[in-house]
Amino acid sequence: AQKVTQAQTEISVVEKEDVTLDCVYETRDTTYYLFWYKQPPSGELVFLIRRNSFDEQNEISGRYSWNFQKSTSSFNFTITASQVVDSAVYFCALSEAGPGTYKYIFGTGTRLKVLA
Amino acid sequence: DVKVTQSSRYLVKRTGEKVFLECVQDMDHENMFWYRQDPGLGLRLIYFSYDVKMKEKGDIPEGYSVSREKKERFSLILESASTNQTSMYLCASSLIAGGPRETQYFGPGTRLLVL
DSSP: OOEEEEOOEEEETTTOOOOOOOOOOEESSSEEEEEEEEEEEEOOOOOEEEEEETTOOEETTEEEHHHEEGGEEEEEESSSSGGGHHHHHHEEEEEESSTTTEEEEOOOOEEEEEEE | OOOOSSSSSSEOOOOOOOEEEEEESOOSEEEEEEEEEETTTTTEEEEEEEEEEOOOOOEOTTTEEEEEEETTTTEEEESOGGGGGGEEEEEEESSSSGGSSSSOEEOEEEEEEEE
16 A cells, blocks of 8 residues: 655754655555655645656755655655754655546655754 | 635634635646645545546545535535544645646645634
8 A cells, every 4th residue: 555654753953954854655556756845834835846756866956855766665855954944844745646646645744843 | 826725724613513614726727635634644635626516535534525616616514513623624736637746736724623
């Protein structure tokens, strides 16, 4: 069955530290999509990135980078030189091809606290 | 930019009341979703709809119903609110065309407290 695990419930770092948020997924499909969302204190989930199962290239966007490794079923998210504005809950999600293709499976989220 | 709005940011209701949560999207998306978010449980899908008047149960539909009379609007109904329905409710929408690769866009959420 499909599943997304974010084992880190809460992480606290000091500003300017690098931090990695882990995401491990389970799926039997060969075609699937992985997403990361940020939920700031305001509550709205903000889309950060989508990655398909056929593209294992890592991606960098400013201070954000993502490491996708099919061999370990992981899609980890790193924030470099963290800032207080990065404080939020981050969710990883999985979407599979097949019946009910519109459904996401979300992880339980990781709360990141960046301290000044 | 996709905009998904929800009728209330905060709601306080009494046990047994009928509660309506409204969601509107302005990007002509076919799919709309209702999730609830609880600490330690992440987001769980209550219902989704892929077309007007069409609905599908998600993972936790018990105690909820939905209505989609217009493409842009998706309502979540708590027929008789109970304290265990105190939660954060999030609405989302997406296009249908790309299937599973389509990004879901979320509203700001409604924090519901049932007393």
